[in-house]
Amino acid sequence: MSQKRPTRRSPKKTLRRGRKPKEGRPQEILAAAFEEFAANGYAAARLEDVAARGGIAKGTIYLYFKDKEGLFRAVVRSMIQPVFENLAPFIAAFPGSAEELLCELLGRHYAHVVSNEKARAILRLLIAESGKFPQLADIFHREIIGPGVAAMRQVLAKGEASGEFRKSRVKDFPQIVVAPGVLATIWRLVFGDRNQLNLHAFMTAHMEFVLHGLRKRGEHS
Incomplete structure (x- = not known):
């Protein structure tokens, strides 16, 4: 007996009255593309279905x-733009301490990635399909991982220069600083509303854990 193929979720075709301004059209397309990628994955997503979703x-x-890859890249960029937009000058001009800056960036990560359902949907797609489409991982690294690592390295260097942080190898691997936040994201992907984390308490513990490891010995919060 032949196995029945899974039913593909089709978009609802919507016709919109009137012609909308062209300057708003890219955002409409990105919104429709996100829905299509999230519903059917990258491989099965079709531009005609994106068009149908957007009317x-x-x-x-x-x-x-x-093309579809360029559209996916734009979707990823739109998901994380609030986190990384103008980040380098923000770090350079930040008036507070390196500790305060580090907590500010980690707070942004929790607000715009861990707590962002759309960002989690993109991560789910990446985990599922980057094996077949390695260019998706390249896009994710270029648009998210690369800027994030560079920003965190900049903060760690600032803390060492000011004497707040001890010199360590952490600056060579800034991913370590964000790792608990990645765990929280994956936890929410796997468990959803079951076995929920108290994200605020988890984030606070994350910051305490990281700062304890970075501070010079003998210094306290």
Whole structure:
């Protein structure tokens, strides 16, 4: 007996009255593309279905995005723009201590990634499909991991220069500083509403744990 193929979730076709301003069209396409990628994955996502979700012609997508990969890249960028936009000058001009800056960045991570359902959906897609589509992992690394690692390294260097943080190898591997936040994200992906974490308490413990390891010996909060 042949196995029945799983039913593919099709988008609801919506027709919109009137023509919307062109300047808002890319955002509409990105919203429709996110829904399509989240519902059906990268491999099964089709630009004609993105167009149907957005109530536009398929050809309109090509006016703004080269292909499906370019559209996915733009979706990822739109998910994390609030976290990394103008981050380098923000760090350089931050008036507080390195500890305060580190906590500010970790707080942004929890607000815009760990607690962001859309960001978690993109991460779920990446874990599921980057084996077949390694370019997805490259996009994620270029748009999210790379800027995040560079920003955290900048903060750690600032803390060492000011004497707040002891010199250590942590600056060579800034991923360690964010690792508990990644764990919290994966926890929410796996368990959803079951076995929930108290995110505020978890974030506070995360910050305490990291700062305890970075401070010079004998210093206290």
